Amino acid sequence: MLRILEDRHRQFWLLHSLGWLGFALVAFLGSLFQEMRDAYLLVVALDAYAGWLLTIPLRYLYQRIRSFHPAALIGSVLLASLVTAACWSVIKNFNYWEIYRHGFRPKDWLQYLEQTPVSFYVMLSWSGLYFGVRYYQSLQQEKQKLLTASNKAHEAQLKMLRYQLNPHFLFNTLNAISTLVMLGEADTANKMLSRLSDFLRYSLYKDPIKKVPLQQELHAASLYLEIEKVRFSERLTIEYDIADNTEQALVPSLILQPLVENAIKYAVARQAAGGLVAIKARKFGHDLLIEVADNGPGMPIDAGLPKENSGLGLVNTRERLAALYDKNFSLVLTHNQPQGVKVNIRIPFEVEETDEEHSESHRR
Incomplete structure (x- = not known):
């Protein structure tokens, strides 16, 4: 029955x-x-x-x-x-x-x-x-899809907060700030402390259920990467290639964080010479294309996901996108050239309606 x-x-x-x-x-x-x-x-x-x-x-x-x-x-x-x-x-x-x-x-x-x-x-x-x-x-x-999306979003947020509150992450960041103070670089230390505060505030108070402009997600990712740059110094190279017409595109909040985190953990940290983290965004037809790539040692890939359970959290990200967009999305992990890993996300291109557009749509 x-x-x-x-x-x-x-x-x-x-x-x-x-x-x-x-x-x-x-x-x-x-x-x-x-x-x-x-x-x-x-x-x-x-x-x-x-x-x-x-x-x-x-x-x-x-x-x-x-x-x-x-x-x-x-x-x-x-x-x-x-x-x-x-x-x-x-x-x-x-x-x-x-x-x-x-x-x-x-x-x-x-x-x-x-x-x-x-x-x-x-x-x-x-x-x-x-x-x-x-x-x-x-x-x-x-309602069921919204509930599933809510659960996946909260799960993603909890995983991210668990890493953010990881003693090693906080210790390395605070230790770098302390070193800057001891070296007399108080201004730089103050900037890093401010970035850490902004990053944690964004993570703690941003509603993971709502979609936010890509520009906000990029800002949060840049805060995280700048904090990690204190740790890796010249070993970490960051590149952005964001099309102007994509900055206001709506994306699930906190969607970039696990991808950037993976690039740091599995590419930059594992190489003595460090590595590159590149973020790209393009509009293609009615879709938004997002790419997070690195030049690390790479890994075995099967059907767009790691062959082994490497703790990448990509399965959770894929399930969250499926809950939000049903079948109208894709998330694929591929090999980067000449080396490394590249994560490509395709979601519908959406922008937030202005008050005038909302009123016009309501009248129709």
Whole structure:
């Protein structure tokens, strides 16, 4: 029963069958108040079965036209309901006359359609219930996706905070600041302390559920990289290649942090000569392309992910993107040239609407 309730296809057949069974019961109960012979029960059963069969094609028709403009959709539903009602009216009259009236034949064939208005309201009710159930299912699915996205975002934030509050990270940063103070470079130490404060504040107070402009994410990434540059000094090289038309593009908050963190941990820190972290962003059609690359020793890759569980957190990032964008995204890990690893993310290009655009959209 749980599988039936969780599967949309099974839900349709269950509700569809129960609906027409309910119609048959109502028609039967109505006959109790009239002097009807037992043959009328057969007529009711056949009418309900005919309605059950005739409304099945409506389901597949509505699946195809549900993306139509509202006016076209309403017109199509009314027309489809009317045609189905006419067919059902003919079948009902035929059943009644053949079975209950012992082969009665009307002189005018239009009498076969005399119940069409009543049948039309029944079919229209079926159509309304169908779209109502579909809307409810879609609403529940969106709520489930939002809940999943929320859980993944909070999980990502907790993982990031665990690293940020790692004693080694804080010790190295604070030790570098202390060294700068001892060397008399108070201004530099003050700047680094300010960057650390801003970085932790962004991590702690930024809502991970909301999307933020790419510019903000780049700022947070730059704070983190500048802090790490104190640790690695000239061993860490940072490059940005951000197209101007991408800075206001909306991205999931905290999405760059694990990618940059991985580049530092698995590329720069493992090489005596240090390494490069390069961040690139481009708009391509209706998509935003983000790339985080390094020139480290690399690693085995299989199907866009590390072959071994290296603790990269890319699986979690992929699941979070899937929760936010369904199937309209990609996250791929590839080999960089001449060496290193490159992470490519593709998500829909979105920008935050201005108040004027929002008002115009609302008026439409």
